[in-house]
Amino acid sequence: MTLEVGLPPLFAAGGVLLVCSQLGGVVGAWRASRTRPSAALADSAVQGGARPGRLRGVASxxxxxxxxxxxxxxxxxxEEDAASVIPLVLxxxxxxxGLAGPWIGRLATALAxxxxxxxxxxxxxLAVAGCRARARRxxxxxxxxxxxxxxxxxxFVSLTGAGEPDxxxxxxxxxxxxFAALVAANTLVxxxxxxxxxxSLLRTVGAEKRQVVAVVLAEGAVIALAGAGSGALAGCAVMVPLGEKTGTPVSGLPAWVWAATLLSGAVLVWAASCAPLGRLLRVRPVEGVTRRSS
Incomplete structure (x- = not known):
């Protein structure tokens, strides 16, 4: 294999970055511009408390x-075409x-x-109530x-069926x-x-620091169930029918790999969610109620 470097990949990557960043900003600004100031002040009481729109549900x-x-x-x-389109199908x-995220979160909350x-x-x-209220977020x-x-x-299914690992x-x-784990960790932080x-409000009414940590850990369990569960189902939805066709059946994946993959997702969620807690819990509750996070 030879590495060929040229301008087309650079322009393609730059174009994708520009379109995605501008589209994300425009979508967020469009929703904000249509919200009445009084409604925006009420919604700010709970981050992500708004219900997802119908357009998002239809798109999902x-x-x-x-x-x-x-x-x-x-x-x-x-067979050769089926193997090449697996990333696209996935x-x-x-x-x-991604579009059905709020409903997946609510389903995971109901199950947990x-x-x-x-x-x-x-x-x-508190964790159940928080996950229900912040499902969109x-x-x-x-x-x-x-x-x-x-x-x-x-x-991992493809590598297992390949015989000698590459x-x-x-x-x-x-x-x-x-890379995807870094994105997830940054979002959770x-x-x-x-x-x-x-x-800070919880602490002013008597909650101890360990109880706040327990709430975050419980919410992390719901997020891990929703994220790792839906991801595993998506992987199986693609690899069960297509893996058999390409000679890499899902049944060939050892049980320890399944356990390690799901456990890694849970550890990632808990670690990233709890990482900023030390900083937040050092703030006096009275000061935390009156100032914004930074």
Whole structure:
């Protein structure tokens, strides 16, 4: 293999960066410009408390149907073509997960609520209430966790079926997974940092520092369930039908790899969510209530 470097990849990467950054800014500004000032002040009481719009729900269903159609089409394609379109099919599933993030978060909250109520006590109840209220905001954390998990499942299944491992493939897998993990960690850190006032209010009414940490850990369990669970399902949705066709069945993936992948997702969520807590909990509760996170 020879490495060819030219201007087209540079222009393509720059174009993608420009379009994505401007599109993200325009979408956020468009929603903000349509919100009445009084409604904006009320919404600011709970970060991410707004319900997702219908357009987002319809788009998630469209991409989910499209991902299913791509999977079926790839399943009827020749073996070499099926292997080459696996990343595209996986991307379609991940876009659907990203759009459906708020509903995935609420579903994970509903599934985890009985256990958190039974085991977590007051911290578990606060975590369930917080995840329900901030489902839209938490979707920003669920998506990159799902990306890491789905990509890892797809690549590990391919490497398992390849016989002798290709070290360059392993390095590339770790590189991509590590990049996505950094995105997820950065998002989770920012989501925790913006909750200074909320945590300070809890402490002013009698909550201890360890109880605040327990709330964050319980919420992290919900995020891990939503992100790693949806990512694993997306990876299986692609690799179960297409892996069999390309000679890399999902059944060939050892159980310890599944456990390591899911556990790594949970550890990532907990570590990134708790990383800023030391800084936030050093602020006096009275000061934290009156000042914004920075």
């Amino acid at each position: 269903l469209v991409f989910l149907v499209g991902a299913g159609a791509l999977t079926v089409a790839a399943g009827h394609a020749p 991307l379609a599933h991940l876009v659907a997960i 609520a009985p256990l958190l109520h039974r085991v977590g006590g007051a911290a578990g109840e 938490l979707s920003a954390a669920i998506t990159p966790v799902a990306l890491v998990t789905a990509f890892a499942v797809a690549k 070290w360059m493939e392993i390095f590339g897998t770790l590189l991509y997974a590590g 920012m989501l925790t940092l913006e909750r200074l006032r909320e945590f």
